[in-house]
Amino acid sequence: MADNGISRRRLLGTAGATGLALGAAGGAAGYAAAPSETPEQTPSLASLGADTVMFHGKHQPGITTPLQSRGHLVAFDLTAGAGRKEAAALLRRWSATAERLMAGKAPAGEDTDVARDAGPSSLSVTFGFGHSFFGRTGLEKQRPSALDPLPDFSSDHLDKARSDGDLWVQIGANDPLVAFHALRAIQKEAGEAARVRWQMNGFNRSPGATARPMTTRNLMGQIDGSNNPKPSDDDFEQRIFVPASGEPQWMAGGSYVVVRRIRMLLDDWEKLGLKEQEAVIGRHKSDGSPLTGGTETTEPKLEKAGADGEYVIALNAHARITRPDQNGGSAMLRRPYSYHDGFDKDGEPDAGLLFVCWQADPLRGFVPVQRKLDRGDALSKFIRHEASGLFAVPGGAVKGEYVGQRLLEG
Amino acid sequence: MADNGISRRRLLGTAGATGLALGAAGGAAGYAAAPSETPEQTPSLASLGADTVMFHGKHQPGITTPLQSRGHLVAFDLTAGAGRKEAAALLRRWSATAERLMAGKAPAGEDTDVARDAGPSSLSVTFGFGHSFFGRTGLEKQRPSALDPLPDFSSDHLDKARSDGDLWVQIGANDPLVAFHALRAIQKEAGEAARVRWQMNGFNRSPGATARPMTTRNLMGQIDGSNNPKPSDDDFEQRIFVPASGEPQWMAGGSYVVVRRIRMLLDDWEKLGLKEQEAVIGRHKSDGSPLTGGTETTEPKLEKAGADGEYVIALNAHARITRPDQNGGSAMLRRPYSYHDGFDKDGEPDAGLLFVCWQADPLRGFVPVQRKLDRGDALSKFIRHEASGLFAVPGGAVKGEYVGQRLLEG
Ligand code: HEM
Ligand code: HEM
Numbered sequence: 001m002a003d004n005g006i007s008r009r010r011l012l013g014t015a016g017a018t019g020l021a022l023g024a025a026g027g028a029a030g031y032a033a034a035p036s037e038t039p040e041q042t043p044s045l046a047s048l049g050a051d052t053v054m055f056h057g058k059h060q061p062g063i064t065t066p067l068q069s070r071g072h073l074v075a076f077d078l079t080a081g082a083g084r085k086e087a088a089a090l091l092r093r094w095s096a097t098a099e100r101l102m103a104g105k106a107p108a109g110e111d112t113d114v115a116r117d118a119g120p121s122s123l124s125v126t127f128g129f130g131h132s133f134f135g136r137t138g139l140e141k142q143r144p145s146a147l148d149p150l151p152d153f154s155s156d157h158l159d160k161a162r163s164d165g166d167l168w169v170q171i172g173a174n175d176p177l178v179a180f181h182a183l184r185a186i187q188k189e190a191g192e193a194a195r196v197r198w199q200m201n202g203f204n205r206s207p208g209a210t211a212r213p214m215t216t217r218n219l220m221g222q223i224d225g226s227n228n229p230k231p232s233d234d235d236f237e238q239r240i241f242v243p244a245s246g247e248p249q250w251m252a253g254g255s256y257v258v259v260r261r262i263r264m265l266l267d268d269w270e271k272l273g274l275k276e277q278e279a280v281i282g283r284h285k286s287d288g289s290p291l292t293g294g295t296e297t298t299e300p301k302l303e304k305a306g307a308d309g310e311y312v313i314a315l316n317a318h319a320r321i322t323r324p325d326q327n328g329g330s331a332m333l334r335r336p337y338s339y340h341d342g343f344d345k346d347g348e349p350d351a352g353l354l355f356v357c358w359q360a361d362p363l364r365g366f367v368p369v370q371r372k373l374d375r376g377d378a379l380s381k382f383i384r385h386e387a388s389g390l391f392a393v394p395g396g397a398v399k400g401e402y403v404g405q406r407l408l409e410g
Numbered sequence: 411m412a413d414n415g416i417s418r419r420r421l422l423g424t425a426g427a428t429g430l431a432l433g434a435a436g437g438a439a440g441y442a443a444a445p446s447e448t449p450e451q452t453p454s455l456a457s458l459g460a461d462t463v464m465f466h467g468k469h470q471p472g473i474t475t476p477l478q479s480r481g482h483l484v485a486f487d488l489t490a491g492a493g494r495k496e497a498a499a500l501l502r503r504w505s506a507t508a509e510r511l512m513a514g515k516a517p518a519g520e521d522t523d524v525a526r527d528a529g530p531s532s533l534s535v536t537f538g539f540g541h542s543f544f545g546r547t548g549l550e551k552q553r554p555s556a557l558d559p560l561p562d563f564s565s566d567h568l569d570k571a572r573s574d575g576d577l578w579v580q581i582g583a584n585d586p587l588v589a590f591h592a593l594r595a596i597q598k599e600a601g602e603a604a605r606v607r608w609q610m611n612g613f614n615r616s617p618g619a620t621a622r623p624m625t626t627r628n629l630m631g632q633i634d635g636s637n638n639p640k641p642s643d644d645d646f647e648q649r650i651f652v653p654a655s656g657e658p659q660w661m662a663g664g665s666y667v668v669v670r671r672i673r674m675l676l677d678d679w680e681k682l683g684l685k686e687q688e689a690v691i692g693r694h695k696s697d698g699s700p701l702t703g704g705t706e707t708t709e710p711k712l713e714k715a716g717a718d719g720e721y722v723i724a725l726n727a728h729a730r731i732t733r734p735d736q737n738g739g740s741a742m743l744r745r746p747y748s749y750h751d752g753f754d755k756d757g758e759p760d761a762g763l764l765f766v767c768w769q770a771d772p773l774r775g776f777v778p779v780q781r782k783l784d785r786g787d788a789l790s791k792f793i794r795h796e797a798s799g800l801f802a803v804p805g806g807a808v809k810g811e812y813v814g815q816r817l818l819e820g
Binding site: 047069111112113114119175176180184187196200201204205207208219220266285286338341343351 | 457458459479480520521522523524526527528529531584585586587588590594597598605606608609610611613614615616617618619620621622626627629630631632676680683684695696748750751752753757759761
């Protein structure tokens, strides 16, 4: 297995894309732009199926893992009869299954065969605990205050049935059947202990479809993820992960994930002209560069004014308002999937972003930034938050351990 | 553009998979089976984004085109004010957009940018006309009798709102954002002339996830498509396409598509053991070979009996009952997508097959075979037909022509 290659990719946090992909189409048709910078590393597409993500490690997979082209988010509630003991057994089963599947092995017992013939295709499985989990399992004392319910935001349109949950599982893979296979295996392993509460499907670019090395596009057509914290940043670990000395101890090496199903009002959005769309974000749509110039990785010049005396990057531009330096240092790692569940009765697409963001502390990450967005940035009128969840995602399991063991047997 | 390469792939009708993909995972983990036969041709994954399907040709794309990993099916109804003239203008716009996008160019006018940076990724767009189209456009005289409504089947559980429609569009691509981009462009081009009636999303294996060259798996874990008619068969053209001398003349080179949303009752299915599952189909799950032995491409020995005196391939086995030689020669080209729209209230997956099959005449293809399945084969109790459509898909446009022009201006 290409563990070394993979580890390097995980550290880079880049999507599995290749610089080779666009030779013909880009050249002949001119639609595909040249990559805005040289890829630091171009994973080989020949190994798409064989690519493996490590299950064991300091952190769980699926956080700094390059975005896969297919994703499932699923929340479970413990059943009435299930307590701490059943939850521990469940996490033990789930961890064993995740480890096997991520290594490209069949699950123990009868298999559905849906992933048969395919390699693991960068499958990752990530487990988290919701606020309600701790009451049901008598573990209130272990509940981190960071799991306190998110504040209500005035613009929320939350569907409670698709929000929260005792347990949360994130599945990603570069093959949709491999991802579905894992989802089904995880659901089956839940047995009598837990039931699906809600489930969502998402997607991103296929590896090889584009020559861009860094980031994906969302369904508004924007390059998304440009100014994410990078694993090479000095403060990356500190911002995203709970430190070894952190509280509660069972969360050492863990992270808090905020999940928001954010509908995009695409019919309204697409009525805007290109310039208006770019003003909303403060970056160019073509290559993600700031409106003040440069490339995707250039720092925006927030103070720069145009001939009209107005800021080039407007005061309500999304990419200005959300910056750490505008929010007392608050930062998060965004790792979203797009979703599209068809059209509603008015012919409007039920589509948008499964916004998934990671941080060591939601009160120093999502919450202050969303509070500000809630007062209204330029993007707000084109989106609607329809579901929400906050989960404690413990550190990765070491060999012989299962995810959450330090909580459940601590 | 790799037109020659693509044409060869289209003729082969094989999925875009590579023999390289499984080196590591297959060897190390042993889950992935070796391919059951040598691929006749292994398209290069390095060109996933650049791969192009031809818009112009004798037949429309998306029929013998290798299955893409992402698919959208969408039906439109003409609006009250729209007649033949508006329909003609619509098909002209749609054809121009399909041609541009399939060549990897941006659509005319303002673009959403969702496919930007990506190559066409084997995008195909296919257009068809439903029974109701002809009345709305005053073209009843041109309506083929082959479009007569399908008979009712006793096991049907059809949702009318997700069935039929004036116009049908099938979109396939190896990148989900490229497919969504095309769907949105097509919807936008409909303008005031037509509204979305229903829309479904599907998927298949990603190129490169498996070394198997021929066929994909469905969500029951079976290899699906093994005994499809092959473009190299003597009677392939005759079975699948309306001949040049066919009736009505505007359908020359065209084909009829039957679309069925078939829910799989996976909770019941997965309770069966492997042997029982294999008996239901009459083929091995591992490699698709008939229960009477050989490989995926070996002819089943229908008359062979086991030690117990019973047929090895049961009389009600799906792959026995559906064979042309059991149905007076009736044959169809199956080109399905899997679908998964989450879980319903009981925790059962809303998942199954977007069954799409092609034939020169539905009365010599889908209808007689489904009549027999309706009386009950071994598979019937594990599936439920939930939506249905039948559309006339005209021949491909030659340069300068639009799809359906021979009907609309004939
Ligand atoms: C559908 C909803 C959203 C869309 C389409 C969207 C889109 C974008 C885009 C295009 C960028 C600029 C490129 C980049 O750095 O990634 C950006 C930046 C950012 N967004 Fe969003 N966003 C959405 C919702 C949110 C939410 C809910 C939050 C947090 C509460 C958020 C936080 C951020 C942050 C922190 C940045 C980076 C700012 C920086 O450091 O430069 N976004 N977003
Ligand atoms: C969810 C529903 C279905 C599933 C899971 C399914 C699955 C299969 C499988 C596994 C095979 C054997 C491998 C192959 O040759 O592809 C097969 C063969 C076949 N099926 Fe189905 N099928 C379904 C519905 C249908 C329907 C509705 C029809 C047509 C009315 C149909 C027609 C055929 C035909 C014609 C063959 C090939 C028989 C031969 O020539 O050997 N199937 N199917």
